Amino acid sequence: MQVGDKAPEILGVNENGKEIRLSDYKGKKIVLYFYPKDNTSGCTAQACSLRDNYAALRKAGYEVIGVSVDDEKSHRKFIEKNNLPFNLIADTDKKLVEQFGVWGEKKMYGRSYMGTFRTTFLMDENGIIERIIGPKEVKTKDHAEQIMK
Numbered sequence: 001m002q003v004g005d006k007a008p009e010i011l012g013v014n015e016n017g018k019e020i021r022l023s024d025y026k027g028k029k030i031v032l033y034f035y036p037k038d039n040t041s042g043c044t045a046q047a048c049s050l051r052d053n054y055a056a057l058r059k060a061g062y063e064v065i066g067v068s069v070d071d072e073k074s075h076r077k078f079i080e081k082n083n084l085p086f087n088l089i090a091d092t093d094k095k096l097v098e099q100f101g102v103w104g105e106k107k108m109y110g111r112s113y114m115g116t117f118r119t120t121f122l123m124d125e126n127g128i129i130e131r132i133i134g135p136k137e138v139k140t141k142d143h144a145e146q147i148m149k
Contacts, residue, residue, distance in 0.1 A: 001100045007032065007127045011065065012089040012096050015075035020065065020087055022127045028063045030127070031147055033120040034102045038070045038078035038088075042118070046140040047084055053144030054085050060148055061125075067091050068116060069103075122147060 001007070011020045011032070022030075033050070035043045050057065050064050057064060064086040070078070075088040089096065097103035097116050106115040120133040120143070139146055 001121065001129055001132075003129050003132060005129050007121070007123055007129065008096075008099060012067070012091050013072070014087040014089055015072050015079055017072055020089055025063050025127075027125050029061045029125055030123040031057065031062050031064045031120060032067065032100075032123065033064070033118075033143075034067045034097060034100065034116050035118055036116045037068060038074045039081070042140045043068070044078075044082060046118070046138070046143050047078070047082055049141055049143040049145075050086070051082065051084050053148075056148065057144060062122075062147070065089060067096055069094055069097060120147065 007022055009022050011022060014020050035046055037043055047066065054064065066086060067089040069091050071092050072090045075090055079088060091097055094103055100121065102117045102119045103114065104117060105112055117135040118138045119135055120138060121129050122131040124130050133146060
């Protein structure tokens with residue numbers, strides 16, 4: 001997915017098994033953020049930045065949706081532990097991460113593995129991608145501020 005592309009209608013299922021659709025957010029701008037794993041330090045810092053600034057993001061017209069390949073149970077625990085006020089999509093079949101091009105080979109401590117590249121897509125009220133904050137740009141602790149500038 002690139003700037004100017006329209007996001008798919010069906011985004012996936014949230015932490016409660018409810019299907020999340022683009023049309024559920026008609027008239028709102030969307031922050032669709034992809035992150036590697038629930039309950040890891042960077043992902044928790046990023047989610048908490050979005051939580052702590054959620055009111056400001058909503059006031060700016062944004063709705064926040066997180067996506068990882070963790071399952072619904074993991075998402076529910078992550079939400080409860082960190083008091084997150086937004087949906088997390090359980091992309092266990094990796095359909096959405098592959099559609100958005102954020103799934104690929106990563107390297108850590110000299111080993112290679114497949115994983116999610118931390119990437120945020122900002123969409124307008126019609127689901128058109130306006131801005132992409134890529135893996136090398138995302139600042140986990142200040143992510144909400146990055147989105148609003």
